Every structure is written in C-alpha cells, then in structure tokens.
Amino acid sequence: MLNEIAQDAQDRMGKSLEALATNLKKIRTGRAHPSILETVHVNYYGSAVPLSQVANISVEDGRTLSISPWESNLVPDIEKAIMKSDLGLNPSTAGAVIRVPMPALTEETRKGYIRQARQEAENGRVSIRNIRRDANGDIKDLLKEKEITEDDARRGEDQIQKLTDKFIAEVDQLLQDKEADLMEI
Template identity: 70%
Template sequence: MINEIKEDAAERMSKSVDVLGQNFNKIRTGRAHPSLLDSIKVDYYGVDSPLSQVANINVEDARTLSVVPWEKSMVPAIEKAIMKSDLGLNPSTAGANIRIPMPPLTEETRKGYIKQARQEAENARVSVRNIRRDAISDFKDLLKEKEISEDEERKASDDIQKLTDKYIAEIDRELAEKEKDLMEI
C-alpha cells in the first residue's frame, strides 16, 4: 500500500517536471528551434491540427525557421496561425516556403521571459508540493484506519519528503539552465 502511494507520487512529480520542460520550450530564446512552434494549431479542413502535422519545420540558420506545408493551399492558414500566436513572430512567405526570422531579444524582453520562466518553475514546485501533501494525507488515513504503524507512516512521509526535495532540485536546475539560455546574447 505504502509503495503504491510512493510510486504514484513519484510518477506524478515526474510528470510535473515534464510539463515544466514543455512550458520552457514555449518561452523562446534568441535561437531558432522547431519546438517553439509546438503550441501552434492550424485550421486544417475544419480541424485544429498541430503545425508539425501539416508542414515540415526546419532550422535554416541560428535565427530563422523554415516552414514548408505539405499542401500549397495551407500557406495562408499557417501564416495566419503563426501571426495569431502569442510568440511575437512575423512570417514571410516566398511561394510555398514560409520563413520565420527570430527577432533579437532586447534586455527588457529577456527579463520578461525570465520572469515568465520563474513563474512556470514556481507553478511546478507548487504542483510537486501538492502531490507531497496528498501522499502524506494518504499515509495519515492509513494510520487512522490502523493499516500501518506510526513508524511506517513517519518513514513513508520522510521518503516522500526526500522525493519532493529531489524533484524541486530538478526544477531549480532546469530553471537555472533556462535563465542562462535566455541571458545568452
């Protein structure tokens, strides 16, 4: 019973860190990377589809992405979806090829992105702490129902705290990496 709760908590904490990584990918640095466009959905014959499912996304150089739709008729829809996204990108079209230059980051936008990254990291920390709280609550319920002893409950709670500390350290490491990435010129 205790091991099931620990495994569930570990899995949920791991997912919180994975979500943080996905959210960090949406915060753009000065470099072009195809994952920047992961959140963009395109109207493909009445269905909102991820951009990566209707076009090839390539990195032309350090500051330019190239999007080549599989169907030429999709060019205007893709261009519109990129402009409507909150990424601040302005695509330019040359035939069936859409080029997306990455605007250089100013000091102000860098600080704004760092603030956003810190907020995402804090949300992940809160998520991990909530999972810890749920697990400890489950242990206390087991103790009340006399299914485990006080010593087992205390040891399980300590193990969950160690797990929490491990994932919070991982979140802090990813945040430091993202901040370093954002401050690079």
Template identity: 60%
Template sequence: MIDEITQDARSRMTKSVDSLKTALTKIRTGRAHPSLLDQVMVDYYGSMTPIKQVANVVAEDSRTLAVTPWEKPMVSAIEKAIMTADLGLNPASQGTVIRVPMPMLTEERRRDLVKVVKAEGEAGKVAVRNIRRDANSDFKDLLKEKEISEDEARNAEDAIQKLTDKYVAEIDKLLEAKEKEMMEI
C-alpha cells in the same frame, strides 16, 4: 499500500516536471528552435491540427525557422496560424516555404522573460509540494485506520520528502539552464 501511494506520487511529480519543460519551451529565447511552433494549431480543412502534422518545421539558421507545408494550398493557412498564435512572430512566405525570422530580444525583455521563467518554476515546485502533501495525507489516513504503523508512516513520509527534494532540485536545474539560455546574447 505505501508503495502504491509512493508510485502515484512519483508519476505525478514526473508529470509536473514534464509540464514545466513544456511550458519552458514555449518561452522564447533569441534562438530559433522548431519547438517554438509546437503549440501552433492550423485550420486543416475545418479541423484544428498541430503544425507538425501539416508541415515540416526546421531551424534554417540560428535566427530563422523554415516551415514547409506538405500541401501547397496550406501555405496561407499556416502563415495565418503562426501570426494569430500570439508568439510575436511575423512569417513571410516565399513560394512554398514560410520563413519565420526571430526578432532580437532587448535586455529589458530578457529580464522580463526570466521573471516569467521563475514564476513557471515556482508553480512547478508548488505542484510537487502539493503532491507531497497529498501523499502524506494518505499516509496519515492509513495510520488512523490502523492499516500501517507509526514507523511505516514516518518512513513513508521520509521517502516522499526525498522524492520531493529530488524533483525540486530537477526543477531548479531546469530553471538555471533556461535562465542562462535567456541571458545569452
């Protein structure tokens, strides 16, 4: 019973951290990285499809992404999808290759992005703490129903707290790395 609750909490906390990682990759630094376009959906013959499934996305250099569609007629659809994705990017097609230059970030914009990163991190920490609260609540319910002893409940809550501390520290590490990356020129 306790192991199931702990295992569930662990998997949910892992998912929260993974969700934060995904959110942080969407926040653009000055450097070109293919994952910046992961969330772009292209109208592929009537169905919305991730850009990865209709084109090859590579970092040509530190400031430019090159998008090469698998099919030549998709060039304009991909270009339009990148423009409408609200990423602040202006693609330019050159034959069958779409080049996406990364604009330079100003100091003020970097500081704004750091605030966004911190807000995302705080949301991740809140999610982890909510999972801890849910698990502790489950332990208390088991204790009320006399399915576990007080010692078992206390030990289980301690284990969940250690798990929470571990994931919060992991989130802090992610935030620190992203913040450092954001402030690099």
C-alpha cells in the same frame, strides 16, 4: 500500500515536471528552434492539427526557421496560425516556403522572459508540494485507520520527502538551463 502511494506521487510529480518543461519551451529565446512552434495549431480540413503534422520545420540559420508545408494550400492557414499564437513572430512567405525570423531580444524582454520562466518554475514547485501534501495525507489516513504503524508512516513520509526534493531539484535545473539560454546573446 506505502509503495503504491509513493509510486502515485512519483508519477504525478513526473507529469508536473513534463508540464513545466512544455511551458518553458513556449518562452522563446533569441535562437531559432523548431520546438518554439510546438504549440501552434493549424486548421486542417476542419480540425486543429499541430503545425509539425502538416509541415516540415527546420532551422535555416541561427535566427530563422523555415517551414515547408506538405500541401501548398496550407500556406495562408499556417501564416495565420503563427500570427495568432502569442509568440510575437511575423512569418514571411516566399512561394511555398514560410520563413519565420526570430527578433533579437532586448535586455528588457530577456528580463521579462526570465521573470516568466521563474513564475512557471514556482508553479511547478507548488504543484510538486501539493502532491507531497496529498501523499502525506494518504499516509496519515492509513495511520488513523491503524493499517500501518507509526514507524511505517514516518518511513513513508521520508520517502515522499526524498521524492519531493529530487523533483524540486529537477525543476531548479530546468529553470537554470532556461535562464542560461535566455541570457545567451
């Protein structure tokens, strides 16, 4: 039973970490990277489809992304989708190729993005701590129902705490990497 609780907690903490990584990818840095456009969805024959499924996205140079749609009639839809996204990007079209220049980040915008990244990391930590609280509550319930001993309960709580510490360290590492990315000129 304790192993099931620990496994469930580990799975949920892993999902929280994945969600944090996805949210940090949305915060753009000064460099061009195709993952910046992962959240952009294009209207393709009546359904919203990720941009990567209707076009080839490549890095042209350090500050420019190049998007080559597989169907030329998608060019206006892709442009519209990029402008509507909250990424602050302005695409320009040259025939069937869309170029997305990455504006240089000012010191002020860098600090704003770092603040945003820190907030996302804190949300991730809170989520992981809530999972710890739930798991410890499950362990206490088992103890109340006399299904486990106090020693087992203490061991289970220690195991959950070690998991929590491990995942919070990973959150801190993701944040540190993102801050280093943002401060790079």
